[in-house]
Each structure stands twice: as structure tokens, then as C-alpha cells.
Amino acid sequence: MEQSRELSTTKAQEEHKRSPPNTTDKFIGKTGAEIFHETLAEMGVDCVFGYPGGAILPVFDAIHESEHFDFILTRHEQGAGHMAQGYARATGKPGVVLVTSGPGATNTVTPLQDALMDGTPIVVFSGQVATQVLGTDAFQEADILGITRPCTKWNVQVRDVRDLARNIREAFHIATTGRPGPVLVDLPKDITAGLCKSPVVTEPQLLGYYGEKKIEGNRVNQDANLAAAVKMINKAKKPLIFAGAGAQHASEELRALARQANIPVTTSLQGMGAFDERDSLSLHMLGMHGSVYANKAMQDADCIITLGARFDDRVTGRVPDFAREARRASAEGRGGIIHFEITGKQVGKIVPADVAVLGDTKYNLQQILPKIETKPRTEWHKKLQGWKARYPFRYRPAAPGAPMKAQRVIEELYKQTKGRDDVLITTGVGQHQMWAAQFYRWAHPNTLITSGGLGTMGFGLPSAIGAKAAKPDSIVVDIDGDASFSMTLCEMATAAEFNIGVKVLLLNNNFQGMVKQWQDLFYEERYSGTKMNNPDFVKFAESMNCEAFRCSEEDTLEEDMARFLAAEGPILGEFMVEKNEHCYPMVGAGRSLDEMIIGDFDDCPGTTSV
Known part of the structure; x- marks a missing residue:
């Protein structure tokens, strides 16, 4: 080479x-x-x-x-x-x-x-x-x-x-x-x-x-790899598409492949929206805080078709236990892992691929689509539907008089923006980021803008300003947490000065929520450095010449969300939420996708974000 x-x-x-x-x-x-x-x-x-x-x-x-x-x-x-x-x-x-x-x-x-x-x-x-x-x-x-x-x-x-x-x-x-x-x-x-x-x-x-x-290399070898991918997909009884950020520009081809071959789809955090999550074939997000049914499907699929994803640790869990059935199928010559990837250095870096298809994912999917067979795969879908019914994303609703749940706020945001194709969401990093992934339904490519690999707290507000500057006619919402927002909150002044109409949906629990969750679960509730003594965010935003309000009661949530979305200039909506809430499902560090902490929600309804 x-x-x-x-x-x-x-x-x-x-x-x-x-x-x-x-x-x-x-x-x-x-x-x-x-x-x-x-x-x-x-x-x-x-x-x-x-x-x-x-x-x-x-x-x-x-x-x-x-x-x-x-x-x-x-x-x-x-x-x-x-x-x-x-x-x-x-x-x-x-x-x-x-x-x-x-x-x-x-x-x-x-x-x-x-x-x-x-x-x-x-x-x-x-x-x-x-x-x-x-x-x-x-x-x-x-x-x-x-x-x-x-x-x-x-x-x-x-x-x-x-x-x-x-x-x-x-x-x-x-x-x-x-x-x-x-x-x-x-x-x-x-x-x-x-x-x-x-x-x-x-x-x-x-x-x-x-x-x-984008690929070129040896065209003969590339054609052979495409043919091998087609053969494996057509032979598979339990195939699964795993779409990452590299599938965002190939959304049309991804959706065509899934529907033509009747293959379920899961995504990474950065792949969300490449496939319409309202589609019955969607299994939503994979990984540490992904859906139970996506994680189970990844472990049970005999053929995994990976599109522009790099298999980071938040997706795989313990790597030797990842994609267990696909590896078994590979050894028996009846399946395996196919990796469509723009750059060769990502292939095999973490998870070995049986077939590597290098180059532009959109172009390569266009090459294989005419050769993909339509199959019902009834038993596979019956199993998946059983998991989806048994393990939906859910949470325990707030008791009367108790603080709102952050999940409920995100559901209300989705309810009031559902069906629109001009909404862009950015996030900070923490529990709010994962709840946004779980309880909003991502239907369009490139509509979730978030920090995935580095996990940069403070990303949400400035990235929202950049997105709104690029697309001034779109609704741009930063779903943020109080700790993450605090790291770059000075940029509210930038939004005000240039009249960039970003909307900051601040979920305030007065804690570094995700760190607190780990301290609850693994450090015997020793809250070292995680309690936040916050300023008055409403007064702060107003001092920056931005509109702002506080929502403390779920009874006013619908009305306050409508006001939030109707604002023309930059606005901060502070929603006071429960501080002791945990984000589930969860795969702990060093655990496999089979070892999810699901939480005790059997008596709770599933998400209304459908």
C-alpha cells in the first residue's frame, strides 16, 4: 500500500x-x-x-x-x-x-x-x-x-x-x-x-x-467488495442497518435501502435524522443511552450494515461482546459486518469488518440498490416489535407539586414542532443531551447538531448561533443544561448584538446531572464538585438584552413553550426540573450492550413522542 x-x-x-x-x-x-x-x-x-x-x-x-x-x-x-x-x-x-x-x-x-x-x-x-x-x-x-x-x-x-x-x-x-x-x-x-x-x-x-x-484505489477490488456486500445482505435473515454521521448526506439512499429490503435501522447520536424515526423500521439510537431494542437488535443481528460510523465506545460497550451474533454468523459463513466508510483508517480500528466498502456512502449505496432483494423477514420483525413494545423509552411522571421532568419538557417541544422541517436542534452535553436524543423524534437529516466524540460542555449555545446565522429562516433551539450552558453563556450577548434569534431551552436542575447520576450509581452518592450555585439565568439573559422567562410548574408548560417558540429575537426559557432524575437505559463503563440498566418503569407509560 x-x-x-x-x-x-x-x-x-x-x-x-x-x-x-x-x-x-x-x-x-x-x-x-x-x-x-x-x-x-x-x-x-x-x-x-x-x-x-x-x-x-x-x-x-x-x-x-x-x-x-x-x-x-x-x-x-x-x-x-x-x-x-x-x-x-x-x-x-x-x-x-x-x-x-x-x-x-x-x-x-x-x-x-x-x-x-x-x-x-x-x-x-x-x-x-x-x-x-x-x-x-x-x-x-x-x-x-x-x-x-x-x-x-x-x-x-x-x-x-x-x-x-x-x-x-x-x-x-x-x-x-x-x-x-x-x-x-x-x-x-x-x-x-x-x-x-x-x-x-x-x-x-x-x-x-x-x-x-473518496475511494478510488483499486476499482476491481471495490466492485468485488460491493458484490460481496450485496450477497451478504440478500442472504441475511436478521439484518440491521447502523447509520452514523457519514450517512447524513446519504439519507435518501439509506431510506430506500431500508424500505426496499425491509431492514430495521438504528443510528449513532450523530446519525440521528438520517433515517426518519417515525418510520416503523426505526429502532432509534444505539449505545450507552440508546434504546433497549436497538441494543438487543445489535447483539442478535446476523448481518450489520454500517454506514459512515466509527464504532466509538459509547456505541459498542465492551468490544469483545459487541455484535455477538454477527460475528458468529461470519464464522459460519452466513453473515457478518459490512462497513461503508469514507476513509480506510476507520475500518477495523475497533470492530473488524468482513466486507469493507470504501468511499462515498451515497455513491456506493446507489451502486448496490438495484441488486438488493425485497424480503419480508417476518420473524425478525416480530421479535423486534416485541422488544419495542416491552421496552419503550419511558420515565416516571412528576408527582403533583413536584418539579417537572426534563423528559416531559422535551416531549412538549416535540409536540409543538412536530411535522416541521425547518427546526434545528443543538445541545450541550449531559443528561439533557441524551434525553433530547431519546424523547425528540428526528425525522430529517442534519437537524441535530451536538458534540459527540469530544463531549464538549458549552457547545449548545454557540453552535445554535452559528446554525441560526446560516439559516435565519429556521427555528433553532439549543436544548441545554445549567452546567453546560454556564460554560459559554456569555455568547447570549453575541446573539443579542447581532439579533440572532436563537432559542435557549434551559433545563435547570442545579446540578451537573450526568456526573451526579454516576455518583449516585457508582460512588455512594458522594457529590464531589457537582452541586451548582447558579445565578438567576432569567435576569442574566435580560441583562444581555434577550427575552427570558422561567417555567416552574408543569401546568403552564404548554403555554410557556408556545411563547418560547413564537419569540422572534433571542430568548431564554428556563424550565426548572427534577434534580434526582436518572437517564435510562444506561450501559455502564466496561459493560456490554446486554448489561443495560433499564430502571423500574414497568408501571409507567412509554414516550408520547411518536
Whole structure:
């Protein structure tokens, strides 16, 4: 494989020498900052999030009152990064961040790592001290290339103004090809302030980078793998589709495959919405806080068709016990695990695949659909329906006079937005995130924007601002918890200043709920560092010039939710909820999917979110 890659690169280099890249003189006489502005406009950028500082001031001066894109001034650079993520997830286009050197750049590390783990395309432009003082510990100098190398797909420091336009185009290309992800371009101040004096190359010169090829490799082997996948699917008696984030853009093909072959579908957290959860074939979310019936199906399926998922630990539980029947079927030649994946390094990393289909999932599903047989699979569906009837998502309703349950609030949100295709939901991280996954019904692709791999508390509000900036005509709701919201709550001022009408649905239990749950279950109720003495969030939001209200009684929930959804500007609705509630089902650390903690809810109704 390495030899093949080396030969391909050498061939590309030879072709490059024979056909030198085209140059342009349109940037002669312009500063690096002006080149930056024009190149972003050429790339179709319409929104930039960031915060200024000394090292990046030439660029901020060049984009002053830009006619090409809006600039949204955040209250913190981390917020800018998460806004760019929300923008990218809502549009499929890369989100753009512009910050200064030193602490401005280092504050983007969390969004960069978050974007890397969840496959979100963002491009961060960081200011840097002038090249002549690099390495001298100059004011606000940081080795941001070294710092971000592990948390980006690619990073580069521009060392010549003639390279600037090309490096920008390379950054956008890498961020959006192959498995999408974050890139960083470091801009020394003398480069952005300096003049371009000669023609430049603007097109990417990425010899040996194959992200744009999505698969190609050996076409003969790929066709053989597609044929093997078709054969295994058609032979299976108990197949199951497992869809991850990589299936979001292939939603139409996923739904066609499921209905054509009568195959049930479960998803990862990031795959939610790729398949309509209102469909009878939906088993909802898999994993640690997934449905009992999805987890049981994963253990009992003889053929698992994995679409753009990476088998993280929150999905698999104890790996040796994962997909037990499919592994048995593989050994007996009657089934196994098929993995459709954009990048080969994800295949076999955690769970071995019997058939690996590399490349764009949408394209590859289109290739196999005409060859997939329609089968009733009656016994399999009878078993699944039995599990669904026995183990629905449920909770114990609040007693009269007791605080509301967070699940009930989410059910009411779904009730009042059901049937709409213009609703985007973001979340923070914690119990509220899992309850949103369980008690909202996800019917459309790319409508849940949440931090999955890194689990970044504070993600919800800024990502909602980014999503709303991208889609101003959509309803954008941040379902958040008090602890998670507190980490980036300063961005309410950003929403107010730019009149970005995000809706913060704050589930306040005055605790770090998920951590408390673990302390209840595994640490004998020793609440070390989890009790929150919160400010008055309503007064805080109002001080930021946002509308706000508090709902403390379930009797007013319906009316308050209607007010919340009808607001035109940014609004915070604080819903006071039970602090001792646990999120079930739950697979404990180091346990298998068979070892779920289900909770005692036999006398409670199932969710009304259908």
C-alpha cells in the first residue's frame, strides 16, 4: 500500500513538472490582508466568526465593512469555533474563524478537536507574530502549528505573501474532502501587512493528497467488495442497518435501502435524522443511552450494515461482546459486518469488518440498490416489535407539586414542532443531551447538531448561533443544561448584538446531572464538585438584552413553550426540573450492550413522542 502511494505521488510530481501551475498577476500591489479578503470572497464565504487582536489587525482592517460576508464578533474565541461548527453542520459548507495570535489561537483548540472527532469542516485563521520574531517568545506568540497538529487534518503557516491565496484554497479543499474536518492557517503579521510584488499560484498544490478521490484505489477490488456486500445482505435473515454521521448526506439512499429490503435501522447520536424515526423500521439510537431494542437488535443481528460510523465506545460497550451474533454468523459463513466508510483508517480500528466498502456512502449505496432483494423477514420483525413494545423509552411522571421532568419538557417541544422541517436542534452535553436524543423524534437529516466524540460542555449555545446565522429562516433551539450552558453563556450577548434569534431551552436542575447520576450509581452518592450555585439565568439573559422567562410548574408548560417558540429575537426559557432524575437505559463503563440498566418503569407509560 505504501509503495503504491509512493508511486502515485511520484507520477503526480512528474506531471506537475511537465505542466507548471497557472499563475495570476491580479494580486500584484495588494497586501496579504487584501488577498485574504478577496480569496475568501472567491471561495463563497458569507459569514466569519471571530475576535480581533494585534497580530491579526491588518486582516480586520481589510474586511472592515466587507460587502462579501458578515462578520460576527463573539465574546470568546471558543464560542467562535463552535459557531463555525454550527454553521458547517447546518449548511455542509466549512465554517470560518478569524482570531488573533497566542491566547486567541489557543482558545480555538477545543473546537478544533471537537470538529476533528465529529468530522466537521471548519477553517481557522489565526494571527501570528511577525516572521522575524518567531521563536523569541514575543508578546502573544504561541507555536500554534505545534499545538494544533494533533487536532487538525492539516495546518500551515504562511511564510510568503505569494503563497497566501493558494494556502487558503488548500485549506478549504482539505477541510471538505474525504472525511471532513478542521484545518488551521497561521498568518504572521508581516505577511498580511506585506505587499505582493509578483504573480502568484492560486490553485491548490497538494501532491499526494487523495482526500478528493473518496475511494478510488483499486476499482476491481471495490466492485468485488460491493458484490460481496450485496450477497451478504440478500442472504441475511436478521439484518440491521447502523447509520452514523457519514450517512447524513446519504439519507435518501439509506431510506430506500431500508424500505426496499425491509431492514430495521438504528443510528449513532450523530446519525440521528438520517433515517426518519417515525418510520416503523426505526429502532432509534444505539449505545450507552440508546434504546433497549436497538441494543438487543445489535447483539442478535446476523448481518450489520454500517454506514459512515466509527464504532466509538459509547456505541459498542465492551468490544469483545459487541455484535455477538454477527460475528458468529461470519464464522459460519452466513453473515457478518459490512462497513461503508469514507476513509480506510476507520475500518477495523475497533470492530473488524468482513466486507469493507470504501468511499462515498451515497455513491456506493446507489451502486448496490438495484441488486438488493425485497424480503419480508417476518420473524425478525416480530421479535423486534416485541422488544419495542416491552421496552419503550419511558420515565416516571412528576408527582403533583413536584418539579417537572426534563423528559416531559422535551416531549412538549416535540409536540409543538412536530411535522416541521425547518427546526434545528443543538445541545450541550449531559443528561439533557441524551434525553433530547431519546424523547425528540428526528425525522430529517442534519437537524441535530451536538458534540459527540469530544463531549464538549458549552457547545449548545454557540453552535445554535452559528446554525441560526446560516439559516435565519429556521427555528433553532439549543436544548441545554445549567452546567453546560454556564460554560459559554456569555455568547447570549453575541446573539443579542447581532439579533440572532436563537432559542435557549434551559433545563435547570442545579446540578451537573450526568456526573451526579454516576455518583449516585457508582460512588455512594458522594457529590464531589457537582452541586451548582447558579445565578438567576432569567435576569442574566435580560441583562444581555434577550427575552427570558422561567417555567416552574408543569401546568403552564404548554403555554410557556408556545411563547418560547413564537419569540422572534433571542430568548431564554428556563424550565426548572427534577434534580434526582436518572437517564435510562444506561450501559455502564466496561459493560456490554446486554448489561443495560433499564430502571423500574414497568408501571409507567412509554414516550408520547411518536
